Amino acid sequence: MKVAVCINHVPDTETKVKVGPDGLAIDKTGVNFMLSPYDEFAVEEGLRIREKFRGEVVAISLGPESHKETLRKALAMGADRAVLLKDEGVRDSCGVAAGLADELKSLAPDVILFGKQSIDYDDGQVGTLVAEMLGLPSVSVVVKMDIQDGKVVCDREIEGGHETVETKLPAVFTAQKGLNDPRYPSLKGIMAAKTKPIEEKAALPAAVRVAAIRMRKPAAKNPGRIIGTDKSAVAELVRLLHEEAKVI
Amino acid sequence: MFSFLYRAFFHFTNSRTNDTMAKFPGVDYFGFDGLLSEEEILVRNTVREFVDEKILPVIEQHNRAGTFPMDLVPAMADLGLFGSTLPQEYGCAGMNNVAYGLVMQELERGDSGVRSFASVQSALVMYPIHAYGSEEQKRTWLPLLARGETIGCFGLTEPDFGSNPGGMLTRAEETSDGYLLNGAKMWITNGTIAGLAVVWAKLNGVVNGFLVEKGTKGFSAPEMKGKHSLRASVTSELILQDVLVPKSNRLPGGSGLKLPLSCLSQARYGIAWGAIGAAMACYDSALNYSRTRLQFGKPIASFQMTQEKLVRMLVEITKSQAICLQLGRLKDAGKVRFQQVSLAKSNNVAVALEIARSARTILGANGILDEYPVMRHMANLESVLTYEGTHEMHTLIVGEDITGIPAFT
Numbered sequence: 251m252k253v254a255v256c257i258n259h260v261p262d263t264e265t266k267v268k269v270g271p272d273g274l275a276i277d278k279t280g281v282n283f284m285l286s287p288y289d290e291f292a293v294e295e296g297l298r299i300r301e302k303f304r305g306e307v308v309a310i311s312l313g314p315e316s317h318k319e320t321l322r323k324a325l326a327m328g329a330d331r332a333v334l335l336k337d338e339g340v341r342d343s344c345g346v347a348a349g350l351a352d353e354l355k356s357l358a359p360d361v362i363l364f365g366k367q368s369i370d371y372d373d374g375q376v377g378t379l380v381a382e383m384l385g386l387p388s389v390s391v392v393v394k395m396d397i398q399d400g401k402v403v404c405d406r407e408i409e410g411g412h413e414t415v416e417t418k419l420p421a422v423f424t425a426q427k428g429l430n431d432p433r434y435p436s437l438k439g440i441m442a443a444k445t446k447p448i449e450e451k452a453a454l455p456a457a458v459r460v461a462a463i464r465m466r467k468p469a470a471k472n473p474g475r476i477i478g479t480d481k482s483a484v485a486e487l488v489r490l491l492h493e494e495a496k497v498i
Numbered sequence: 499m500f501s502f503l504y505r506a507f508f509h510f511t512n513s514r515t516n517d518t519m520a521k522f523p524g525v526d527y528f529g530f531d532g533l534l535s536e537e538e539i540l541v542r543n544t545v546r547e548f549v550d551e552k553i554l555p556v557i558e559q560h561n562r563a564g565t566f567p568m569d570l571v572p573a574m575a576d577l578g579l580f581g582s583t584l585p586q587e588y589g590c591a592g593m594n595n596v597a598y599g600l601v602m603q604e605l606e607r608g609d610s611g612v613r614s615f616a617s618v619q620s621a622l623v624m625y626p627i628h629a630y631g632s633e634e635q636k637r638t639w640l641p642l643l644a645r646g647e648t649i650g651c652f653g654l655t656e657p658d659f660g661s662n663p664g665g666m667l668t669r670a671e672e673t674s675d676g677y678l679l680n681g682a683k684m685w686i687t688n689g690t691i692a693g694l695a696v697v698w699a700k701l702n703g704v705v706n707g708f709l710v711e712k713g714t715k716g717f718s719a720p721e722m723k724g725k726h727s728l729r730a731s732v733t734s735e736l737i738l739q740d741v742l743v744p745k746s747n748r749l750p751g752g753s754g755l756k757l758p759l760s761c762l763s764q765a766r767y768g769i770a771w772g773a774i775g776a777a778m779a780c781y782d783s784a785l786n787y788s789r790t791r792l793q794f795g796k797p798i799a800s801f802q803m804t805q806e807k808l809v810r811m812l813v814e815i816t817k818s819q820a821i822c823l824q825l826g827r828l829k830d831a832g833k834v835r836f837q838q839v840s841l842a843k844s845n846n847v848a849v850a851l852e853i854a855r856s857a858r859t860i861l862g863a864n865g866i867l868d869e870y871p872v873m874r875h876m877a878n879l880e881s882v883l884t885y886e887g888t889h890e891m892h893t894l895i896v897g898e899d900i901t902g903i904p905a906f907t
Contacts, residue, residue: 264523284543322536326544434548437578437591437601440540 251305251397253296254359255329256350256376257289258368259313259320274462275340285320288365291425294432295395296363297328303397306330308357312349312453314338325443326435332446333357335453343371345456347379352454354384359420366391366424374424381422388422389415393429521550522607525778527816530823534596541593542600546607548577553608558868560730564723566615566691567730575646579605579616581624588628588640596826599771603822606772607779610878611731613772618687619643621764623650623696626707629760630751635709639694651692651719653683653710653736654758660685661891661906663698664755668738670699670706670748677701677708677748679741685885689719689734696749697736698758707749707757716741727881729874763836766886767829770842773882774818776875777850781811783870784857791862798860807856814849821845837899844892851879 261267262282270277285293296307309324311317312335321332335349354362362384364377381388393412394405397419406413407426435443477483477490491498524546531539552570560567574580583598584590593601598620606613624643627635642648659665668681679699689695695710695717710717716739721732749757785808788799798804821842828834854876858865865872883889891906898904 264521319536319540323540326540434544434577435540436576437541437544437582437593437597438586439578440537440544441586441591441593443540444537 251299251303251361252357252359253299253305253307253361253363254310254354254357255289255292255296255307255324255363256310256312256354256380257293257320257324258286258365258370259283259311259317260286260368260370263287263369269465269467273464273466275465283316283319285323286365286368286370288367288369288425288427290365290432291427291429292363292365292423293324293327293329294430295423295425296361297433298430299361299395299397300328300330305360308333308359310335310350310353310357312337312341312346318448321448322443323435325446325448326440327433328435328439330446332448334448334450336450337453340458340461341456342458342460343373343375344379344459347376347383348456349453350376351380351383353451354380361397361419362386362422364422364424366426377422377424384422386421387417388424389417390424391426392423393426395423395429522546522778522782525781525812525815526819527812528819530819533823534600538594538597538600541597542604544577545579545601545604548573549604549608553605553612554871557609557612557730557871558874561609561611561868561874562729564725564729566611566732568691570612571646571649574616575644578644580619580644580646581628581640582620584624584628584640584644588636589644590624590640594826595767595829596823599768599822599826602768602771603775603778605775607775609730610772610776610875610882611728613768613775614687614728614731617765617768617772618652619646619650621768622652622761623694625764626652626696626749626757626761627709630707630749630757632746632750634746635749639709643694648693649688649691650694650696651686651688651734651736652758652761653686653689653695653697654762655685656682657684661888663758664705666698666700666705668697668699670701670708672701673742676742676744679708679710679738679743681738683736683738685722686719686734686736687728688732689736690721690732692719695719695736697738699738701748701753704753705755705758706753708743709747709749710738710741710743714741714743727877729877759836762886763839766839766843766892767825767834769882769886770818770825770839770846771822773843773846773850773879774815774822776879776882777811777815777818777846777853780850780854780857780872780875781808781815783872784808784811784860787861787864787870804860807860811853811856814853818842818846818849835899837896840887840892840895843887844889844896847879847883848889851876851883854879 262284265281268277300307307329309321309329309332311321317334325332335353367374378388389404391407392404393407396403400419403416477487556567578591582591582593586592602613605616624640627639643650654663656666671678693712697708697710698705718737719734721734788804789797791798825842854872857872861870861872894905
């Protein structure tokens with residue numbers, strides 16, 4: 251079974267990001283990057299599929315040279331090889347999907363895995379767009395996958411519950427938290443990753459159809475107010491919660 | 499993309515445990531990461547995550563109970579934390595010394611006892627077997643030790659011979675069916691839980707290494723109780739009464755005090771890195787606390803004396819990082835001198851202890867609670883200052899090196 255896992259290199263969850271001087275993107279100075287957490291579930295699922303059915307796991311990322319770091323992590327976790335679709339420019343989700351779809355067409359995997367969204371721009375579109383471009387079925391927000399005889403039964407997270415769906419391979423799946431418990435790359439895996447190939451090629455050019463015109467941080471929260479310090483304040487607190495905050 | 503969204507992802511960074519504990523951001527004021535390879539950073543970050551997710555949530559309860567988190571041993575072995583610089587043919591990762599140092603740093607950011615466990619297994623048990631063992635000893639023991647299926651300990655120190663191990667009383671006597679060992683060792687990390695002890699004893703007046711398996715007749719390893727320090731680590735005595743080991747259990751690759759001392763040099767190298775981790779944990783805790791603790795209507799971080807303390811901590815951490823990185827590069831190039839390791843161990847542990855004490859003052863009364871890691875690190879570092887060569891002995895080793903005059907013989 252050939253599994254492709256498409257992964258993204260995103261700012262570390264601990265980073266306090268700042269908007270850059272152009273007001274269009276974040277200031278990357280001093281920002282650490284990491285494998286997007288939902289993509290980590292996708293990598294883990296790919297490795298489990300290979301462990302069960304044999305075959306290979308190919309990690310793919312589209313972006314600048316720095317994405318190699320994240321590809322290296324996927325290799326350290328156990329992916330067999332990696333492809334970097336190099337692109338230094340700005341792309342919208344459709345552009346990213348077009349670049350990935352172009353590569354996936356020639357790779358022809360049985361299973362294509364994504365995280366349900368990258369935790370940077372949070373578009374949540376790329377996996378589904380790739381499926382559409384390749385004419386493949388797509389199942390999003392997957393929390394359980396069971397492959398048998400070319401058929402896949404998946405649990406998806408839906409509002410208030412789960413939905414079980416069935417589809418056929420090849421297909422695209424986007425991973426939600428809960429799908430699995432990703433392994434740590436072992437130190438041996440990290441050493442072995444050094445010798446695994448990362449193939450680099452230019453990403454297929456794509457037009458920008460959705461462009462950012464402004465990026466801003468949310469307004470600072472108002473500071474809290476102290477109504478009083480003993481039980482005489484209760485009535486006033488209830489009144490304010492009812493009339494001003496309108497929460498009770 | 500924005501920080502509030504990131505906060506919402508807190509649970510994510512700890513997805514394996516669903517723990518809501520904050521992720522450690524690291525301390526790298528001088529951009530030392532720029533001097534590390536991609537692999538070294540990945541190794542460091544992996545162990546950092548492991549410590550955040552698996553060790554920190556349980557360490558305080560183990561520290562209170564005075565127990566080592568044994569259930570973490572298989573996970574530590576899966577990660578490859580034991581003997582990680584040894585070759586892959588024995589089931590190890592074959593990493594360089596800088597990566598090994600970063601592993602020690604991160605483990606000790608969790609707890610000195612947990613780092614001690616990995617240090618002993620790697621530097622004091624696997625290292626001597628690899629360096630001085632027969633091929634058969636290596637093939638038998640290294641994979642078991644790497645997989646954590648056998649825990650090892652190292653018996654050198656005796657009740658009356660600490661800084662002066664050459665005076666040891668433990669004796670080995672050659673008999674027709676092996677070696678007969680008699681003596682007692684003390685302050686032995688992992689002794690009680692170890693399946694294999696590397697015991698140093700004098701054979702015809704010369705120090706030799708012997709492998710003693712748990713359960714060998716006459717060999718026992720009672721645990722030492724009542725420690726105020728390294729509580730999440732097992733410390734034991736080793737008692738050897740007419741313990742007969744086969745001839746094949748002597749380490750054949752050499753003899754003399756230089757053998758155990760070479761192991762200690764490995765371990766001290768890891769301690770120099772480890773101390774940075776303990777210091778980072780204390781600094782990070784004090785920095786966060788000072789930003790949120792209000793007195794006189796403002797964060798205590800706004801007071802000059804608090805800022806001065808925090809800056810001193812950062813300065814000393816940064817200097818320790820520079821020392822260790824260069825020490826590791828020298829070690830990888832085969833150019834390190836043991837006196838340099840002494841300087842690094844003594845300096846880094848002493849400053850880490852000062853940082854822990856200073857951090858405690860920033861945390862005020864809260865600093866003595868085990869809700870914060872500071873007092874635990876402080877108490878641990880009191881041991882670390884003394885074990886693996888006391889602070890004083892390391893000072894005198896460097897003293898002899900620069901003056902040419904030994905002050906301790």
